[in-house]
Amino acid sequence: MEFKLTKEQELIQKTARDFADRSIEPAIDHIMKEHAIPQEILDGMKELDLFCLPISEAYGGAGAGYQSYVLALEQIASVSPGVAIVISVNCFGLAALEMFGSEEVKKRYMPGACTGKNIMSIAMTEPEGADPRLVKTTAVREGDEYVLNGTKRFITACGYEGPLVIFARESDTGQICGFVVEKFCEGYSISEPWDKMGLPGTPMYDVYLKDVRIPVGNMLGELNQGFRILKNSIALGKIGISSIFLGTILAAYEECMKYAGERIYLGKPLTQFQYVQGDIVDIAMKYEAARWLAYRLGYLADMNEDKGNIIKDSALTKMFVTNTAVEVARSAINIHGSYGLMENYKVSRIWRDSIFGPQTEGTNALLRSVVAMDILKRSK
Numbered sequence: 597m598e599f600k601l602t603k604e605q606e607l608i609q610k611t612a613r614d615f616a617d618r619s620i621e622p623a624i625d626h627i628m629k630e631h632a633i634p635q636e637i638l639d640g641m642k643e644l645d646l647f648c649l650p651i652s653e654a655y656g657g658a659g660a661g662y663q664s665y666v667l668a669l670e671q672i673a674s675v676s677p678g679v680a681i682v683i684s685v686n687c688f689g690l691a692a693l694e695m696f697g698s699e700e701v702k703k704r705y706m707p708g709a710c711t712g713k714n715i716m717s718i719a720m721t722e723p724e725g726a727d728p729r730l731v732k733t734t735a736v737r738e739g740d741e742y743v744l745n746g747t748k749r750f751i752t753a754c755g756y757e758g759p760l761v762i763f764a765r766e767s768d769t770g771q772i773c774g775f776v777v778e779k780f781c782e783g784y785s786i787s788e789p790w791d792k793m794g795l796p797g798t799p800m801y802d803v804y805l806k807d808v809r810i811p812v813g814n815m816l817g818e819l820n821q822g823f824r825i826l827k828n829s830i831a832l833g834k835i836g837i838s839s840i841f842l843g844t845i846l847a848a849y850e851e852c853m854k855y856a857g858e859r860i861y862l863g864k865p866l867t868q869f870q871y872v873q874g875d876i877v878d879i880a881m882k883y884e885a886a887r888w889l890a891y892r893l894g895y896l897a898d899m900n901e902d903k904g905n906i907i908k909d910s911a912l913t914k915m916f917v918t919n920t921a922v923e924v925a926r927s928a929i930n931i932h933g934s935y936g937l938m939e940n941y942k943v944s945r946i947w948r949d950s951i952f953g954p955q956t957e958g959t960n961a962l963l964r965s966v967v968a969m970d971i972l973k974r975s976k
């Protein structure tokens with residue numbers, strides 16, 4: 597057991613933070629107003645290989661592993677979780693292709709998404725809900741093609757060109773399978789962006805598929821493997837979301853340290869009040885617990901060839917980190933008094949962003965039942 601970053605990991609962490617401070621921070625107002633990431637930021641992230649850190653070099657990735665990915669994403673998200681999401685959704689899609697795509701699919705779609713020239717999306721959720729049992733989108737086999745029809749809801753980054761991994765009900769088996777569709781192909785269209793209350797930068801849309809035709813080879817894995825593909829992909833997706841909301845905790849911590857040091861109350865800085873010290877200590881304690889859990893998840897992903905082994909740990913980590921982000925954001929508002937409720941104070945943004953964590957990529961209530969099933973199965 598070693599709780600120490602390698603020199604390379606320290607460098608990746610520092611490079612990501614320097615980039616976020618230098619290039620993303622000055623653009624925050626623009627990102628919030630325009631609900632879009634400026635092209636220069638996307639270009640900068642491409643140069644630093646941020647779109648493909650954990651993906652193997654064989655398909656154009658940086659081959660730096662999931663531990664480095666967690667470290668980089670935490671730092672980017674501490675400045676802008678909305679920007680970090682575009683990286684995480686791209687890596688989520690790439691990981692699904694790397695695990696389950698045919699050699700041809702990998703070679704066709706992965707190099708472009710690794711460079712960030714194309715950006716991947718993942719589409720599971722439908723108007724009826726995100727539970728796989730509710731999927732109504734169909735993939736009907738016609739000769740050498742599948743024909744896809746359906747509506748997907750709340751899909752991140754699907755306004756960018758690139759491959760979309762979509763989960764649909766396969767006609768011969770009635771089971772859920774993953775398919776790769778090129779965004780903006782014939783029959784693909786999207787709604788207006790949803791007007792969400794936080795996470796500015798990466799809009800989400802509904803996706804409409806009307807008689808979209810893809811080669812049968814664009815199905816991921818084998819028939820009857822669909823649920824495994826879904827579960828393993830989602831486990832890796834949770835590394836991204838855990839890292840992003842770890843960044844939210846870090847941001848809240850840093851803002852509190854800054855504010856409490858600068859704000860003079862009754863002639864002395866807030867840091868000299870014991871009650872405020874206690875709140876800051878609680879935040880520091882929660883940050884340490886959350887970060888080691890998230891770093892450990894990166895480690896587990898690097899160590900386990902079969903990503904099915906990390907399903908329980910990814911759910912536990914996601915629940916802990918995202919719940920903690922909400923608690924810490926609440927304390928951060930408290931330390932800022934009424935200033936924390938003002939739009940021009942970063943903590944008000946952190947508060948609005950924090951609430952997204954427990955609600956997305958499987959609500960935390962749903963994940964509790966996933967973990968319960970796993971624990972009970974093992975105890976038999």
Ligand SMILES: Cc1cc2nc3c(=O)[nH]c(=O)nc-3n(C[C@H](O)[C@H](O)[C@H](O)COP(=O)(O)OP(=O)(O)OC[C@H]3O[C@@H](n4cnc5c(N)ncnc54)[C@H](O)[C@@H]3O)c2cc1C
Pocket residue numbers: 685717718719720721724725726727749750751752753792795800952955956957958959960961962965
């Ligand atoms: C910013 C953002 C980005 C998103 N990006 C994507 C994306 O790129 N791709 C994608 O596919 N989806 C995406 N989503 C959708 C998101 O992942 C789902 O909306 C989320 O998982 C919640 O599902 P739901 O809306 O169906 O809630 P529901 O499942 O309808 O949940 C409603 C309530 O029922 C509870 N509940 C549901 N099932 C259970 C259960 N089994 N046990 C106990 N309680 C339960 C929930 O906890 C919740 O309280 C995104 C959403 C947001 C907000």
